[in-house]
Amino acid sequence: MMIHTNNYILNIKELWDDVPEEYLSHKERYENAIKKAFIVLKVLRQLHTGNIQITDHRTPTNVYSIQDGIFRNVNPLLIHIGLFWSTIAAQASTEQQAEWLQPDSSMIGTYVQTELGHGSFIRGIETTATYDSTTDEFILHTPRLSAYKWWPGGLGNTANACLVMAQLYINGTCHGLHIFLAQIRDFDTHKPLPGIKVGEIGPKMGFNTADNGFLGFDNHRIPRTNMLMKNVQVLRDGTYVKPKHDKLTYGSMLLTRVTLISDLAYQLSKAATIAVRYSAVRRQSPIKSNEPERQILDFVSQQHKLFITIASSHVYRVVGLWMWNSHKRVTADIHEGNMGQLPELHALACCLKAISSRDASALVEQCRLACGGHGYMMASNLPQIYAYTTAAVTYEGEYTVLLLQTARYLVKFWRLAAEHKPLPQNFAYFEDYIKKNFEQWRNSPEGIIEGFKAIVAGKTKAAYDTLQCNLRNGREFEEAWNMASVQLTNASEAYARSLLCEVFWKETVQLSTKVSKSLAIVLEQLAELYLMYWALEKHGDLLLYSTISRNDIEALQSRYEELLALIRPNAVGLVDAFDIRDEVLCSTLGAYDGRVYERMMEEASKSPLNEDVVNESFHKYIRPVTMKNKL
Ligand SMILES: CCCCC/C=C/C(=O)SCCNC(=O)CCNC(=O)[C@H](O)C(C)(C)COP(=O)(O)OP(=O)(O)OC[C@H]1O[C@@H](n2cnc3c(N)ncnc32)[C@H](O)[C@@H]1OP(=O)(O)O
Numbered sequence: 001m002m003i004h005t006n007n008y009i010l011n012i013k014e015l016w017d018d019v020p021e022e023y024l025s026h027k028e029r030y031e032n033a034i035k036k037a038f039i040v041l042k043v044l045r046q047l048h049t050g051n052i053q054i055t056d057h058r059t060p061t062n063v064y065s066i067q068d069g070i071f072r073n074v075n076p077l078l079i080h081i082g083l084f085w086s087t088i089a090a091q092a093s094t095e096q097q098a099e100w101l102q103p104d105s106s107m108i109g110t111y112v113q114t115e116l117g118h119g120s121f122i123r124g125i126e127t128t129a130t131y132d133s134t135t136d137e138f139i140l141h142t143p144r145l146s147a148y149k150w151w152p153g154g155l156g157n158t159a160n161a162c163l164v165m166a167q168l169y170i171n172g173t174c175h176g177l178h179i180f181l182a183q184i185r186d187f188d189t190h191k192p193l194p195g196i197k198v199g200e201i202g203p204k205m206g207f208n209t210a211d212n213g214f215l216g217f218d219n220h221r222i223p224r225t226n227m228l229m230k231n232v233q234v235l236r237d238g239t240y241v242k243p244k245h246d247k248l249t250y251g252s253m254l255l256t257r258v259t260l261i262s263d264l265a266y267q268l269s270k271a272a273t274i275a276v277r278y279s280a281v282r283r284q285s286p287i288k289s290n291e292p293e294r295q296i297l298d299f300v301s302q303q304h305k306l307f308i309t310i311a312s313s314h315v316y317r318v319v320g321l322w323m324w325n326s327h328k329r330v331t332a333d334i335h336e337g338n339m340g341q342l343p344e345l346h347a348l349a350c351c352l353k354a355i356s357s358r359d360a361s362a363l364v365e366q367c368r369l370a371c372g373g374h375g376y377m378m379a380s381n382l383p384q385i386y387a388y389t390t391a392a393v394t395y396e397g398e399y400t401v402l403l404l405q406t407a408r409y410l411v412k413f414w415r416l417a418a419e420h421k422p423l424p425q426n427f428a429y430f431e432d433y434i435k436k437n438f439e440q441w442r443n444s445p446e447g448i449i450e451g452f453k454a455i456v457a458g459k460t461k462a463a464y465d466t467l468q469c470n471l472r473n474g475r476e477f478e479e480a481w482n483m484a485s486v487q488l489t490n491a492s493e494a495y496a497r498s499l500l501c502e503v504f505w506k507e508t509v510q511l512s513t514k515v516s517k518s519l520a521i522v523l524e525q526l527a528e529l530y531l532m533y534w535a536l537e538k539h540g541d542l543l544l545y546s547t548i549s550r551n552d553i554e555a556l557q558s559r560y561e562e563l564l565a566l567i568r569p570n571a572v573g574l575v576d577a578f579d580i581r582d583e584v585l586c587s588t589l590g591a592y593d594g595r596v597y598e599r600m601m602e603e604a605s606k607s608p609l610n611e612d613v614v615n616e617s618f619h620k621y622i623r624p625v626t627m628k629n630k631l
């Protein structure tokens with residue numbers, strides 16, 4: 001059947017709420033979301049099996065992104081669709097995949113790694129999987145309260161199976177973390193299997209329909225063949241066959257970090273669309289006293305808040321795709337047995353995931369503030385987008401923890417530079433910095449990119465010197481590292497920013513040769529704005545580490561303000577070009593037709609507190625007081 005997927009999904013009536021989700025109880029919200037999740041899953045399965053086909057050139061990503069409108073919060077099957085299947089596809093052997101990846105499988109799964117006691121430091125995970133060679137089984141066990149799994153999405157009520165990260169023990173030897181497939185509920189009755197304690201963890205700041213759960217195992221047995229065995233094996237006699245790289249088990253985290261960058265770009269484009277459209281509709285105070293009130297988008301300070309959000313969405317879309325392609329390349333190499341590029345990919349994914357989530361949440365909040373009081377309404381959808389985006393700073397690797405991973409990589413190259421050993425081309429600038437081969441400052445995108453590289457070199461050097469100093473003072477390496485950790489994270493952050501600037505600028509210049517001249521001009525303006533914005537934000541660092549002067553900074557400020565003025569006429573067009581449907585945006589402030597005040601009144605009328613002209617609480621609580629004090 002040929003189907004235009006967007007219209008198909010939009011026309012499924014049960015997917016769209018009559019009552020806004022905010023008025024439902026915690027339980028009702030979940031029940032509503034899970035009903036819709038299975039309708040969407042059916043569509044996805046039909047797409048997968050070819051029973052329906054796409055006639056819309058932008059899909060299938062739109063099938064996924066349209067879910068934002070359907071769920072507003074989160075699809076309880078997010079981890080089932082996003083992490084469970086992809087981990088099996090990446091980490092299970094060919095035979096296991098053939099058995100488990102059936103489109104009509106009964107398994108509804110999740111990815112179960114974090115525990116009450118350990119999230120960041122996963123080597124500290126306490127759940128055990130002990131091989132019993134007499135029965136050819138693993139025994140999954142939760143030895144104490146801190147070992148309870150805690151957080152996995154969909155685990156609370158929905159999943160009947162999961163991929164569990166546990167410490168593998170064979171004949172008393174611990175072989176570290178491995179992934180196991182475990183059924184946790186009966187496929188028929190959905191009751192937890194014997195030895196399984198499972199439930200939901202309760203309300204959160206956002207993700208309230210994600211059904212995050214807890215899980216404990218009481219000596220729960222699974223077949224040996226349920227360990228994911230593509231990269232590592234346990235044989236029937238208990239022989240352990242090591243992987244080619246001991247971090248291949250962490251592959252799902254790596255992949256999710258990469259894909260998150262593009263997801264965050266999309267969240268930014270939603271926030272920018274809402275805030276820019278609203279700023280074009282909203283008029284408040286004249287600029288000159290004898291003139292009519294102006295669109296708030298005409299205030300230059302408002303443009304400063306919003307245009308960086310538009311530009312950042314483009315940055316993360318471009319860099320997300322660039323990372324996706326790198327991931328594909330490195331995965332193909334790994335498949336051929338070549339692990340050489342894995343450390344670089346991991347280092348890039350860590351710092352880019354950290355900075356993209358932090359930028360995205362800060363900018364979404366900036367968009368909310370830029371909408372004044374109305375941005376505080378749930379009906380603007382900005383609070384929900386913020387709650388969703390800020391969670392990404394923590395999950396899939398906490399911000400600081402990931403920056404410290406990238407710092408290990410930077411310090412390694414600084415050590416090579418300091419010892420005058422050969423460096424890869426992309427770190428040649430470390431050597432230039434040591435030799436004081438400083439370029440004359442240029443107030444151009446290329447000059448800013450060089451300036452950011454000087455900041456990376458300068459900050460890595462500072463962190464490295466502190467580390468060495470701590471070591472000379474008799475500290476052990478780990479302690480010396482901890483003492484230098486503020487400087488180390490600063491170096492990683494600078495590295496991420498320099499990558500973002502360089503990749504975005506180069507890709508934009510390349511893209512500009514392939515599009516119309518008028519479009520190329522606008523794209524380059526956005527890219528230049530991004531670089532100027534961050535050069536000005538980091539002008540203190542540029543003064544410390546590059547050859548920039550005070551006059552150069554003043555010139556940058558003027559050019560930045562010029563760019564705001566140049567982008568202003570295209571601002572609404574730029575967010576319209578994100579092409580996000582009203583049904584997905586779910587915002588009274590950001591709809592395409594600009595009927596902001598009408599929509600706000602329509603939404604207010606849905607409040608249950610407006611159902612009765614006089615609420616019954618009046619008779620119980622208010623009247624006794626007002627009657628008594630009757631004048
Ligand atoms: C759509 C969104 C839905 C949201 C769903 C959310 C899901 C989740 O949140 S799932 C849970 C995610 N949890 C995490 O991300 C935990 C974060 N922690 C870690 O990843 C690790 O604990 C660590 C990387 C911070 C440290 O791991 P550890 O085993 O302790 O590593 P070492 O310190 O011993 O060694 C570091 C060494 O290993 C390299 N490395 C680490 N990770 C990887 C990787 N994924 N790929 C390749 N290499 C990796 C790292 O580079 C170090 O190398 P050297 O510097 O050469 O020693």
Ligand SMILES: Cc1cc2nc3c(=O)[nH]c(=O)nc-3n(C[C@H](O)[C@H](O)[C@H](O)COP(=O)(O)OP(=O)(O)OC[C@H]3O[C@@H](n4cnc5c(N)ncnc54)[C@H](O)[C@@H]3O)c2cc1C
Nearest residue numbers: 111112113114119120151152153391394395396397398400
């Ligand atoms: C919405 C949401 C969904 C999630 N979904 C899942 C899921 O589906 N599956 C799953 O397994 N997990 C999931 N998680 C868990 C998530 O992956 C962890 O919460 C995350 O990895 C952070 O770990 P933590 O909570 O242990 O934080 P902690 O590590 O306890 O962090 C607390 C503080 O300690 C600091 N810190 C910790 N270690 C260090 C260090 N070595 N050096 C310096 N500072 C440090 C951190 O920077 C932070 O400031 C989810 C979490 C959230 C919020």
